[in-house]
Amino acid sequence: MIDRRDILKLMGVGGVVFASGLAGAAPKRKKSANDNGDFFFLQLSDTHWGYAGVSNPEADVTLKTAVATINAVPAAPDFIVFTGDLTHTTDDLAARHQRMTGFKAIVSGLNTKTLRLMPGEHDAAKDKGGAYREHFGETHYAFDHKGVHFVTLDNVSDPEGAVGAAQIDWLAADLKKVGPATRIVVFTHRPLFDLYPQWEWSTKDGGKVIDVLMPHKHVTVFYGHIHQEHHHQTEHIAHHAARSLVFPLPAAGSVPKKVPLAWDPDAPFKGLGYRDVDLGASPSAEPRLNELPVVKPATAAKAP
Numbered sequence: 001m002i003d004r005r006d007i008l009k010l011m012g013v014g015g016v017v018f019a020s021g022l023a024g025a026a027p028k029r030k031k032s033a034n035d036n037g038d039f040f041f042l043q044l045s046d047t048h049w050g051y052a053g054v055s056n057p058e059a060d061v062t063l064k065t066a067v068a069t070i071n072a073v074p075a076a077p078d079f080i081v082f083t084g085d086l087t088h089t090t091d092d093l094a095a096r097h098q099r100m101t102g103f104k105a106i107v108s109g110l111n112t113k114t115l116r117l118m119p120g121e122h123d124a125a126k127d128k129g130g131a132y133r134e135h136f137g138e139t140h141y142a143f144d145h146k147g148v149h150f151v152t153l154d155n156v157s158d159p160e161g162a163v164g165a166a167q168i169d170w171l172a173a174d175l176k177k178v179g180p181a182t183r184i185v186v187f188t189h190r191p192l193f194d195l196y197p198q199w200e201w202s203t204k205d206g207g208k209v210i211d212v213l214m215p216h217k218h219v220t221v222f223y224g225h226i227h228q229e230h231h232h233q234t235e236h237i238a239h240h241a242a243r244s245l246v247f248p249l250p251a252a253g254s255v256p257k258k259v260p261l262a263w264d265p266d267a268p269f270k271g272l273g274y275r276d277v278d279l280g281a282s283p284s285a286e287p288r289l290n291e292l293p294v295v296k297p298a299t300a301a302k303a304p
Contacts, residue, residue, distance in 0.1 A: 045224030046244035050099035084120025084189030129157035196252035
């Protein structure tokens with residue numbers, strides 16, 4: 001019987017399985033009759049809808065192509081999350097609203113029952129999240145799914161890139177409702193650790209957030225912002241950055257100035273992609289990450 005990963009391989013989007021513990025790839029778990037808590041979700045990030053420039057001359061079709069890529073796989077995720085920078089920043093309030101309306105229309109075509117969104121600084125820093133909330137709702141919230149507690153944090157509505165005392169207090173109160181052994185997944189836009197503050201790849205009070213998370217045994221953080229895959233460990237807390245859906249950025253500190261990598265017309269989606277996250281029923285099981293590129297479904301290989 002063909003499964004979801006076989007379909008991904010046929011499409012040419014088979015990625016590398018990565019164990020979030022950073023101690024090496026974990027063997028693939030076998031499903032059992034009692035493994036009813038298994039599920040997967042997709043993480044997309046940094047679509048920057050409305051961007052126009054040399055770093056991606058096809059920015060007006062890249063997000064639509066990603067939607068088509070995902071919809072070409074019959075196995076639907078339990079939900080899809082976008083970890084910020086849904087739209088590209090602009091000082092024009094009318095254009096900002098227009099971009100958010102356009103983004104919402106495109107992603108509404110995704111084959112998923114549940115879509116989870118959160119802002120990036122491009123969506124929220126100009127007006128402290130005002131337009132974002134009007135279109136998409138609250139900038140931070142929590143929800144539960146199949147025994148996993150998910151938390152979405154806002155570290156972008158503050159132009160200085162802070163979460164803020166009120167939200168940290170909210171997080172602490174929220175986590176008091178779950179047991180210390182419960183699996184917790186955190187979504188945020190900026191990294192919570194100091195990856196490279198010189199490029200604003202950090203959260204001003206991220207250390208305080210980590211302190212609140214630290215007593216919990218099974219915590220994984222998924223974020224965006226840096227436009228590339230990156231993995232980091234803070235003691236037992238794993239942090240995973242996702243690639244962008246508009247243009248890739250260089251590795252932290254690898255060049256004097258943070259500028260997008262050069263556009264390759266022969267490989268228009270090079271360096272772009274999204275992520276499949278498989279969560280097992282056991283809180284102690286490491287999430288399995290599958291890094292997937294954006295491809296045109298029409299080019300997918302057919303099964304023999």
